[in-house]
Amino acid sequence: MPGTNLTRVEAQQRAKLLTVDSYEIDLDLSGAQEGGTYRSVTTVRFDSAEAGGETFIDLVAPAVHEVVLNGRPLDAAAVFQDSRIALSGLEQGPNELRVVADCAYTNTGEGLHRFVDPVDQQAYLYTQFEVPDARRVFASFEQPDLKATFQFTVRAPGGWTVISNSPTPEPKDDTWFFEPTPRMSTYITALIVGPYHSVHSSYENAETGQSVPLGIYCRPSLAEHLDSDAIFEVTRQGFDWFQEKFDYAYPFAKYDQLFVPEFNAGAMENAGAVTIRDQYVFRSKVTDAAYEVRAATILHELAHMWFGDLVTMEWWNDLWLNESFATYAEAACQAYAPNSKWPHSWTTFANSMKTWAYRQDQLPSTHPIMAEINDLDDVLVNFDGITYAKGASVLKQLVAYVGMDEFFQGVQAYFKRHAFGNTRLSDLLGALEETSGRDLKAWSKAWLETAGINVLRPEIETDEHGVITSFAVRQEAPALPEGAKGTSTLRPHRIAIGFYDLDEASGKLLRGERVELDVTAAESTQVNELVGKRRPAVILLNDDDLSYAKVRLDEQSLAAVTEHLGDFESSLPRALCWASAWDMTRDAELSTSAYLDLVLSGIAKESDIGVVQSLHRQVKLAIDLYAAPSHRDALLARWTEAALTHLRTAEAGSDHQLAWARAFAATARTPEQLDVLDGLLEGSQTIEGLAVDTELRWAFVQRLAAVGRFDESEITTEYERDRTAAGERHAATARAARPTPEAKAEAWASVVESDKLPNAVQEAVIGGFVQTDQRELLAPYADKYFEALRTVWDARSHEMAQQIAVGLYPSIQVSEETLARTTEWLSSAEPSAALRRLVSESHAGVERALKAQGADA
Secondary structure (H helix, E strand, O other): OOOOOOEHHHHHHHHHHEEEEEEEEEEEOOOOOOOOEEEEEEEEEEEEOOOOOOEEEEOOOOEEEEEEEOOEEEOHHHHEEOOEEEEOOOOOEEEEEEEEEEEEOEOOOOEEEEEEOOOOOOEEEEEEOOOOOHHHOOOEOOOOOOOEEEEEEEEOOOOOEEEEOOOOOOOEOOEEEOOOOOOEOHHHOOEEEEOOEEEEEEEEEOOOOEEEEEEEEEOHHHHHHOOHHHHHHHHHHHHHHHHHHHOOOOOOOOEEEEEEOOOOOOEEOOOOEEEEEHHHOOOOOOOHHHHHHHHHHHHHHHHHOOEOOOEEEOOHHHHHHHHHHHHHHHHHHHHHOOOOOOOOHHHHHHHHHHHHHHHHOOOOOOOOOOOOOOEHHHHHOOOOOHHHHHHHHHHHHHHHHHOHHHHHHHHHHHHHHHOOOEEOHHHHHHHHHHHHOOOOHHHHHHHHOOOOOOEEEEEEEEOOOOEEEEEEEEEEOOOOOOOOOOOOOOOOEEEEEEEEEEOOOOOOEEEEEEEEEEEOOOOEEEOHHHOOOEOOOEEEEEEOOOOOOEEOOOHHHHHHHHHHHHHEOOHHHHHHHHHHHHHHHHOOOOOHHHHHHHHHHHHHHOOOHHHHHHHHHHHHHHHHHHOOHHHHHHHHHHHHHHHHHHHHHOOOOOHHHHHHHHHHHHHOOOHHHHHHHHHHHHOOOOOOOOOOOHHHHHHHHHHHHHOOOOOHHHHHHHHHHOOOHHHHHHHHHHHHHOOOHHHHHHHHHHHHHOOOOOHHHHHHHHHHHOOOOOHHHHOOHHHHHHHHHHHHHHHOOHHHHHHHHHHOOOOOOOOHHHHHHHHHHHHHOOOOHHHHHHHHHHHHHHHHHHHHHHHHO
């Protein structure tokens, strides 16, 4: 039985038979304040290529009342099974189907999510349909290549707002009648319903006379924190840059951005109605890195209006191209758009996206960028570091390979040729071959159809005067992780090589020489243009981060970087060296102790706040998981004292001060250190410039709860100060973090033994439950995890089950016993391919930690 799955073969067969024309969707949400179910009436018109053909339409619903095909009533009880309504006896040419069902509100972030704000007790709704969840709201042919127009009619409580892909009409008798959309895929349709607060403006293009209405929405309880001017500014920057580069006017009637509660992802590219997690409406002070990430999210979704919405993949095997293009475009817009606030975005890209990609590409689940997606279960676990980050990294290299102008000329041709249609990768590559004159078939085969990372090392010979007599780039293709499919391969790389020397006057490492070249798909590539030049202090392969590869420094460069990493004048080479050091630590080539030495020697000079915050996270992870257990306490003590010193000496009110406050709170452990947190909360201690605001207070409370200083009374007192949805989540985290058997049992039961928690609260409880300094207390839950996992996976929705499968895996129990228990479960439990993948990835994380601990011994 198919359950809720759909195979690619089934989708191909259905697309061969059907052409879908239009949907009319009538939803009665007038009872949304009370919840439960709602009436959904769908009329879909489609053509069949065959007389008497058979197919099915997708629907996930508690009850189906009517199914009428071409005026012929069908027995709903007989034709509706396993999320499908069977349709037989189709007429050749036009057909009309009407389905009347009761659909359910959800609290999982899938389908039509319903949330009640504790501040005003009002319900707020929004849809989330990617990958296959439009079928939870209306009957649909749920695959991206069956595009159609969509006309929504929605009844909702009086005084509420209803937003969809088409502009919002004036309601008549609390009913909103929307105009039909352009042709689009089911997964980018949307409804957002509730008493939302809104701010409106427009994008104006003086040259063309174009005017696009813009809207920003959030719950009224967040309105005081909504910095709409900043959001509109980034949005307009994106409109200017994308329309110029794509040479295609924005294709929809308006552009709304809706900050919604309990959102599972960062955002979703619903056509003209983008939903964004409302944590991006900042309630408290955050660093500039948070604003940069929010801007990147805004630009990512805006880029999708063209690449993904206007032109859409035929099937989910090209999901990578959809997400990689938007990820590349967001960074490129920030880097190159006039007056961008974040022209250093490629530093952030190297620091975050590349690190994510390298980590993902070394797991047993690594796969080619162009993954084989056989069914929906495959795609649901493929929103990963390969699909987003490696894909975008490879696109960045492709731009360097074909030229930026040629790249965007190809993209322009692609949009014009396939507007409102569906495509495959070959359609884009064909357009790029036309504009660049490059044959991309070999490039595509090497980069998109194979898995794994190459390692690039310089091989340098000099004479007695320090003049280079021979220079080569050696390329390695390490074996893929055990269990990964395929074989490793050497690839062509477009890279730059930078020469850096220490400037005595400024004390900075400055680049004095740069060459750009193609590294061949061979073990060694000679670089003759560097012969005869004086050897500098640092030679950096893949300077400017054009390619996707691990980079290793030669011995002399490594020595200079170890002493002067913080002295690079530019942020990007610093980020590349930091990333290389972290990669070496993860690969057990550099001990955690040595990594901590390196960070403490250079972090004070690191000006990029995003890099600083990444280093904070990486140091904590390294000490928690990669340090030899006998060294861990000493390393934690050293790091925490350093964090407190930096907190006290950082510039008052600066981003660095706030980042160090959070880093200190994350590992404070001695009575004296905990007294600092307690004092800052009470106000008996102060640090000049540090505002202990709502979010920072919760960080302190959660740490004090985790070490046993705070219990229910203190947590409740803090929640009384912050009776909001965010306060509920923070309090749930603090309660689950308490170091008592009773607190752990209560948290475990609420997540594993009950399915009542909404998605965001479940995530918060899991985050509090797992504390790296509570290994002994949590040890018994390793067996409980494996005993419950299969049952939980089979019973819960995908998002909820994945939170549990990943979040509660005993990752902090770094031992051979954990590996053996995991292996035994994998061999006996018969998990689905998706669950097997998630557990295998966690197993690989413990394997890596054990090796790293060995290197630190």
